Every structure is written in structure tokens, then in C-alpha cells.
Amino acid sequence: MTDRSPAALAGRLLAGEVGAIARAISILEDGSAGAHEILKAAHAKSGRALLVGVTGAPGAGKSTLVDSLAAAYRVEGRRVGIIAVDPTSAFSGGAVLGDRIRMQRHSSDPGVFIRSMATRGHFGGLSRATSDAADVLDAAGYDVVLIETVGVGQDEVEIVRAADCVLVVLVPGLGDDVQAIKAGLLEIADVYVLNKADREGIDRLESEISMMLSLAADPNGPRPQIVRTVATAGTGVDLVVGAIASAREAAERSGTAIERRRERSRFRLVELVRERILSWAAGDAAGAGALEAAAEAVHRREIDPYEAADRILGAFAARRGKVGP
Amino acid sequence: MTDRSPAALAGRLLAGEVGAIARAISILEDGSAGAHEILKAAHAKSGRALLVGVTGAPGAGKSTLVDSLAAAYRVEGRRVGIIAVDPTSAFSGGAVLGDRIRMQRHSSDPGVFIRSMATRGHFGGLSRATSDAADVLDAAGYDVVLIETVGVGQDEVEIVRAADCVLVVLVPGLGDDVQAIKAGLLEIADVYVLNKADREGIDRLESEISMMLSLAADPNGPRPQIVRTVATAGTGVDLVVGAIASAREAAERSGTAIERRRERSRFRLVELVRERILSWAAGDAAGAGALEAAAEAVHRREIDPYEAADRILGAFAARRGKVGP
Numbered sequence: 001m002t003d004r005s006p007a008a009l010a011g012r013l014l015a016g017e018v019g020a021i022a023r024a025i026s027i028l029e030d031g032s033a034g035a036h037e038i039l040k041a042a043h044a045k046s047g048r049a050l051l052v053g054v055t056g057a058p059g060a061g062k063s064t065l066v067d068s069l070a071a072a073y074r075v076e077g078r079r080v081g082i083i084a085v086d087p088t089s090a091f092s093g094g095a096v097l098g099d100r101i102r103m104q105r106h107s108s109d110p111g112v113f114i115r116s117m118a119t120r121g122h123f124g125g126l127s128r129a130t131s132d133a134a135d136v137l138d139a140a141g142y143d144v145v146l147i148e149t150v151g152v153g154q155d156e157v158e159i160v161r162a163a164d165c166v167l168v169v170l171v172p173g174l175g176d177d178v179q180a181i182k183a184g185l186l187e188i189a190d191v192y193v194l195n196k197a198d199r200e201g202i203d204r205l206e207s208e209i210s211m212m213l214s215l216a217a218d219p220n221g222p223r224p225q226i227v228r229t230v231a232t233a234g235t236g237v238d239l240v241v242g243a244i245a246s247a248r249e250a251a252e253r254s255g256t257a258i259e260r261r262r263e264r265s266r267f268r269l270v271e272l273v274r275e276r277i278l279s280w281a282a283g284d285a286a287g288a289g290a291l292e293a294a295a296e297a298v299h300r301r302e303i304d305p306y307e308a309a310d311r312i313l314g315a316f317a318a319r320r321g322k323v324g325p
Numbered sequence: 326m327t328d329r330s331p332a333a334l335a336g337r338l339l340a341g342e343v344g345a346i347a348r349a350i351s352i353l354e355d356g357s358a359g360a361h362e363i364l365k366a367a368h369a370k371s372g373r374a375l376l377v378g379v380t381g382a383p384g385a386g387k388s389t390l391v392d393s394l395a396a397a398y399r400v401e402g403r404r405v406g407i408i409a410v411d412p413t414s415a416f417s418g419g420a421v422l423g424d425r426i427r428m429q430r431h432s433s434d435p436g437v438f439i440r441s442m443a444t445r446g447h448f449g450g451l452s453r454a455t456s457d458a459a460d461v462l463d464a465a466g467y468d469v470v471l472i473e474t475v476g477v478g479q480d481e482v483e484i485v486r487a488a489d490c491v492l493v494v495l496v497p498g499l500g501d502d503v504q505a506i507k508a509g510l511l512e513i514a515d516v517y518v519l520n521k522a523d524r525e526g527i528d529r530l531e532s533e534i535s536m537m538l539s540l541a542a543d544p545n546g547p548r549p550q551i552v553r554t555v556a557t558a559g560t561g562v563d564l565v566v567g568a569i570a571s572a573r574e575a576a577e578r579s580g581t582a583i584e585r586r587r588e589r590s591r592f593r594l595v596e597l598v599r600e601r602i603l604s605w606a607a608g609d610a611a612g613a614g615a616l617e618a619a620a621e622a623v624h625r626r627e628i629d630p631y632e633a634a635d636r637i638l639g640a641f642a643a644r645r646g647k648v649g650p
Contacts, residue, residue: 040629047626058383131630265630266620272634273606274599281598295591301372304365305456305590309597317642 006034010041016141018113025115028132031125031279039132042139047261049081049138052244053160054148055188056169061195065169065231065240066148070112072241073144081137082114085130085149085159113137127159128271131264161188162264164257165244169193170209172201189224190247193240197228222250280319281312290315331359335366341466343438350440353457356450356604364457367464374406374463377569378485379473380513381494386520390494390556390565391473395437397566398469406462407439410455410474410484438462452484453596456589486513487589489582490569494518495534497526514549515572518565522553547575606637615640 002008009027012020024038052069056062063084070080117130130147137145149159160166168189192209194202209226225243229236251257281291294308303311327333334352337345349363377394381387388409395405442455455472462470474484485491493514517534519527534551550568554561576582606616619633628636 036629036631039631043623043629044626262620262624265623266616268630269616269620269623269633269637270603270606272630273637274603276634276638277602278595278599281595291591291594295587295594298368298594299587299590301369304361304368305593305597306361306364308594309601312594312598313601 006037007041009034010038013038013136013140014041014045018110021113021136021140022115024136025133028136029117029129039135042132042135045139046135047138049134049142049145050165050244050248051134051138051145051147051163053163053166054146054169055150055160055166056193056195057171058150060169060171061231062148062150062169065167065193065195065229065237066146068229068231068234068237069146069240071234072237074109074111076241078143079111079141080113081134081140081142081145082112083130083133083137083145083147084114084116085126085147113140113142125271125275128268128275130159131268131271158267162260162267164251164260165190165247167191167193167240167244169195170205171196172199172205190222190251191240191243192224192226194226194228195231197236198230202228222247222254222256277316280316331362332366334359335363338363338461338465339366339370343435346438346461346465347440349461350458353461354442354454364460367457367460370464371460372463374459374467374470375490375569375573376459376463376470376472376488378488378491379471379494380475380485380491381518381520382496383475385494385496386556387473387475387494390492390518390520390554390562391471393554393556393559393562394471394565396559397562399434399436401566403468404436404466405438406459406465406467406470407437408455408458408462408470408472409439409441410451410472438465438467450596450600453593453600455484456593456596483592487585487592489576489585490515490572492516492518492565492569494520495530496521497524497530515547515576516565516568517549517551518561519551519553520556522561523555527553547572547579547581602641605641 006027009020009024013024024042027033027038028035054062054066054069066082066084070082073080115133117126117133134145134147147160147163166188168191170192171194194205194209196202206226206228213224213226225247227236227239227243229240231237248257251260281288290312294303294311297303298305298308331352334345334349338349349367352358352363353360379387379391379394391407391409395407398405440458442451442458459470459472472485472488491513493516495517496519519530519534521527531551531553538549538551550572552561552564552568554565556562573582576585606613615637619628619636622628623630623633
């Protein structure tokens with residue numbers, strides 16, 4: 001019989017066992033029993049993988065690009081983890097379906113592990129779960145972890161922002177609203193991937209990006225690269241792999257690589273603290289009581305929301321005080 | 326000389342003075358001095374306005390629809406506040422531009438107040454700021470507050486989710502990725518607005534939605550309505566106004582209206598608690614020290630992130646304990 005203890009599971013995931021990896025990520029995602037022990041083991045062995053964030057507007061072809069990148073890394077013999085962050089699927093369950101379809105494409109290759117992450121409940125936790133999953137894949141020996149997310153929404157942008165290398169995928173000829181989304185992503189890019197480069201408008205798109213870069217770029221900082229692809233045909237994917245490697249090298253040389261990893265630790269902690277206190281306020285009996293009583297008083301307009309938040313925090317601190325720090 | 330104290334500002338905003346409203350929202354958005362006093366005054370007088378959330382995929386024509394709705398409510402003599410939530414403009418400053426363009430359109434009408442909200446910094450606060458702005462507009466005597474946001478990203482969906490009435494704007498003929506976004510929004514709709522109804526594919530879109538509703542709908546719950554519009558031409562906008570009114574009536578009758586407002590108070594508190602503790606961890610000297618020390622220890626892999634989060638929370642509780650709850 002398999003030993004299903006967290007310690008045994010951690011051992012199996014560090015050995016690269018696919019079933020154990022999947023189960024560990026689920027436990028971390030749900031925050032169920034053993035989560036801390038598993039994360040502790042994975043985190044201690046992490047720090048080796050290259051984390052690549054891939055983001056862009058809906059319809060830019062991110063999934064296809066990520067799949068092609070995975071294939072290119074496989075040719076180099078590197079193991080690839082893919083984390084597809086789907087902020088919408090909390091409602092629709094869409095992630096699971098997408099997951100299955102993509103799984104089939106790589107099903108014969110044990111060197112590729114694909115996982116979709118969806119939001120759970122009202123209290124976020126998506127970026128925390130994504131970081132945890134990246135640690136697991138890293139510790140399990142995946143050389144490259146590709147984190148893919150739609151580039152809209154502040155949580156979603158934060159998720160990729162702190163990766164070792166950020167690809168922003170753009171396509172020619174989308175509408176005005178989408179242009180606005182692009183604008184929101186431009187400052188976080190290490191590599192601009194101009195996908196669907198066989199389409200009309202690609203030259204204009206490239207000159208827009210170039211112009212923007214020459215206006216905005218820090219003259220002393222590393223200059224983001226621009227690469228054209230047709231991901232559906234595999235065209236230009238090797239150039240993207242090369243651009244990632246050279247962005248990575250430049251970051252190591254300039255010291256920004258380590259600074260980003262520090263920033264990632266900081267952001268991750270902030271997210272964890274948020275989640276801890278909110279799950280207390282929502283789940284713990286005393287916490288739930290404090291939240292409900294405060295919400296009811298706000299609803300009746302007996303107190304204002306700011307005062308109510310202070311009451312909840314006071315209750316939290318008092319309870320922590322009793323247990324000890 | 327104008328009395329610029331928070332109390333005086335609160336008095337002027339309750340009297341409906343536009344400059345005071347704008348300034349109050351800015352103070353609440355920034356969390357600067359006087360924020361609590363202003364919110365307290367506004368919150369106490371709020372609860373009268375109808376909050377309508379408008380969401381949908383990029384390119385669905387939300388802004389045009391919101392502007393047309395505002396015009397229709399103005400014809401009825403109702404004052405309208407518009408809060409346009411722009412999650413991307415933290416990077417691009419895009420909100421300010423969009424704001425100005427829209428302001429011009431309604432500039433001659435003191436019965437319409439338009440405000441864009443953007444993310445500030447790494448710690449969220451967008452939904453908190455949006456709730457605060459809605460309280461201000463409500464207390465200042467606006468009868469309808471339209472809250473518009475791109476329907477992607479968990480924060481963005483939460484922002485509209487708890488409105489009194491939620492419009493989900495769909496258009497025919499967008500791509501697969503966009504369909505996935507739609508799916509994420511479908512469960513929160515009171516009214517489906519099928520915009521750009523002069524386009525090919527509108528019949529198919531309507532039958533897709535109808536089918537989905539007949540499969541998914543709670544047979545005892547209120548059935549979401551479907552309305553076709555061409556917002557650019559103003560076509561169907563009156564039907565949307567009617568659908569909002571009848572959704573609202575049904576919710577009042579069934580008791581879900583009050584339940585939603587309770588849920589809104591609860592969600593808002595959770596967001597405030599999150600913001601409070603994170604601004605402590607990032608801004609207060611002791612808090613910042615605790616965060617930095619913990620992040621550095623995680624970075625060096627001396628402790629794991631979960632343990633680090635507990636250390637920060639312990640430091641927070643210890644500090645709160647000293648000050649008293």
C-alpha cells in the first residue's frame with residue numbers, strides 16, 4: 001500500500017513522480033492537510049528552474065505559443081512544466097476542460113507536465129497557489145516552468161510580473177479596448193512576441209512597439225526584445241527561446257535577476273498573509289463570528305466599513321495574542 | 326477661504342457639490358488624511374442609490390452602453406454616477422485619458438458624474454476604492470451608480486458581482502479565448518445585453534445563451550433577461566433600463582436584494598481587512614521590517630513561505646496587542 005502521508009508524498013514528488021506532483025499541487029491549491037509540510041519540502045529544493053511568464057490579451061495565441069515553446073525546450077532535452085492560470089474558470093469549470101485537451105497533445109511525453117489553476121472562492125489565493133505549484137515543479141526537476149495567464153486583471157498581471165522572464169504576446173489588428181490592455185502590459189515585458197505575424201498590420205504593430213520602447217526605455221537598462229512568430233506553424237519559436245536565454249543572461253549580469261527573485265518572495269509573502277488572515281476571518285469560528293457581526297453592523301449602518309475592519313483586526317490580534325506569536 | 330477640513334468636505338459632498346465629490350473620492354482612493362471621516366459621513370447617508378454593475382469582454386462596447394444608459398436615466402430626470410474601473414491603467418495612465426474623453430461628452434450635464442478608478446501599487450485596494458466611491462456618489466444624491474469593468478480577472482469580477490443588478494455585455498463573433506471569458510461571467514448576470522446586435526451571428530449568440538439558461542437556471546430563481554442593443558445607435562437602451570427595473574423588482578420581492586447587499590458588506594470588509602494588514606506590513610516601520618526580514622529568509626531558503634507568513638502575522642498581532650484592540 002502506498003504511504004499517503006505528506007512526508008512520503010513530498011519524497012515522491014522530489015523524485016519526480018508525476019502522480020505525486022499532481023496530488024501535491026492539488027493539496028496546496030486546496031490548502032488541505034499536509035500542505036505546509038509539502039510546500040516546505042518543495043520550497044527547500046526549489047530555485048533551480050527558469051520561470052517564464054507568458055501573458056497577453058485574449059485571442060493573442062498564448063496557449064499555442066506555450067505549447068510550441070514546450071516542444072522547443074523538449075528538443076533541447078529540458079523538462080517543462082506548464083501552469084495555465086485561468087481566472088474565469090471558477091465559475092465555468094473551463095480550466096479542467098482546457099487542461100484535458102492540452103494534456104492529450106503532450107500525453108506521450110513524460111517530460112511535460114501541464115496544470116491549470118483556477119480561482120477558488122472569494123478570497124483569492126490564485127497567485128499563492130501558482131507560486132506553490134511552481135515550487136513543486138521546480139523541486140520535481142522541471143527545468144523550465146511556463147506560467148501562462150490572460151493579461152488583464154491586477155492579480156493576473158502580478159502572477160507573471162515576478163517571473164524570471166516575461167513574454168508579452170501581441171497580435172496585429174485587435175480593437176481599441178484590447179489596445180488598452182496591451183498598454184497595461186508593456187512595462188513588464190522582457191520579450192515582446194508579435195504573434196500571428198502573417199497577418200496584416202504586423203509591420204505597424206512592430207513599429208508602434210519600437211517607437212514606444214525608444215521613448216520609454218531606460219537607456220541604461222536592458223532593452224526588451226521583439227520577436228515575430230506564427231505559433232500555429234511553429235515559426236519563430238526558436239527565436240523566442242533564444243530571446244528568453246539572452247534576456248536571462250542580461251538579467252544575471254546586471255543583477256536584476258536576483259532582485260526579481262527577491263521581489264517575488266516579497267509579493268508571495270504579502271499574498272500569503274492576506275490569505276491567512278482572510279481564511280481566519282471566514283473560516284475559524286471566532287473569526288467567522290467577528291466577520292459576520294461586523295458585516296451586519298455595517299449593513300445596518302451602525303458603524304462604517306473602516307471601523308468594522310479595525311474591529312475584525314482587533315479580534316484577530318486578540319486571538320493570536322492568546323495562542324502566542 | 327474654503328474650509329478644507331474633512332468635516333467641511335463631507336458636508337459639501339452631501340450637498341452634492343461636484344468639486345467636493347471628486348476630491349473626496351481622490352482622498353479615499355489614496356487613503357490620505359481624512360479618508361475615514363469622509364467615508365464615515367458618506368456611508369451613513371448611503372443605501373439609497375441603485376448600483377448597476379456592467380461587465381463583459383474587451384471590445385463588447387461597455388463604455389458606449391454605459392453612456393447610453395446614463396443618457397436614458399437622465400431623460401427620466403435621475404442623476405447618474407459612473408465609475409469606470411480600469412485595471413490596466415496603473416501602468417499606462419490610460420484611465421485619465423479615457424476619463425477626459427467621456428467627461429467631455431457629458432460635460433454640460435451636472436446630473437452625470439464620471440470617475441475612473443485605477444489600481445494603485447501592489448496591494449490591490451481597487452474594489453475597496455470602488456465601494457467607497459459608490460458610497461460617496463450615493464450619499465451625494467446620485468440615483469443610479471453604474472460601475473463598469475472589464476470582465477476578466479478575479480478582482481474585477483468581484484467588483485461588479487455584488488451590485489444590485491449585473492449586466493453582462495456580449496457581442497457576436499469574438500474568438501475562443503473571449504468565449505472563455507464569457508463563460509466566466511455567465512453566472513453573475515441579471516441581464517444579458519447582446520450588443521452590436523446588427524452584426525452577423527447575433528441569432529446564434531442569443532440561442533446559445535437561451536440554451537445555456539434553460540440548462541443551468543434555477544427553476545425557482547428569477548430568470549435572467551436577454552436584451553439586444555446597438556449601443557452606438559442607442560437602439561434597445563430603453564429595454565435595458567426596463568430590464569434593470571424588473572430585475573430589481575424581482576429581487577426585492579424574493580428577498581435576494583437584501584441578501585446581495587449583505588454579501589456586498591461582507592466582501593467589502595474582507596477587502597478592507599486585507600488592505601489594512603498589508604499596508605501595515607509594507608508601510609509601518611515595524612511592519613516593513615518584519616516583511617523584509619521574512620522575505621529575505623525565504624529568499625535564502627532558511628524558512629518556507631508559509632512559516633514566513635506566520636512570522637509576519639505574529640509580529641502584527643504583537644504590535645496590535647500593545648496598542649490595544
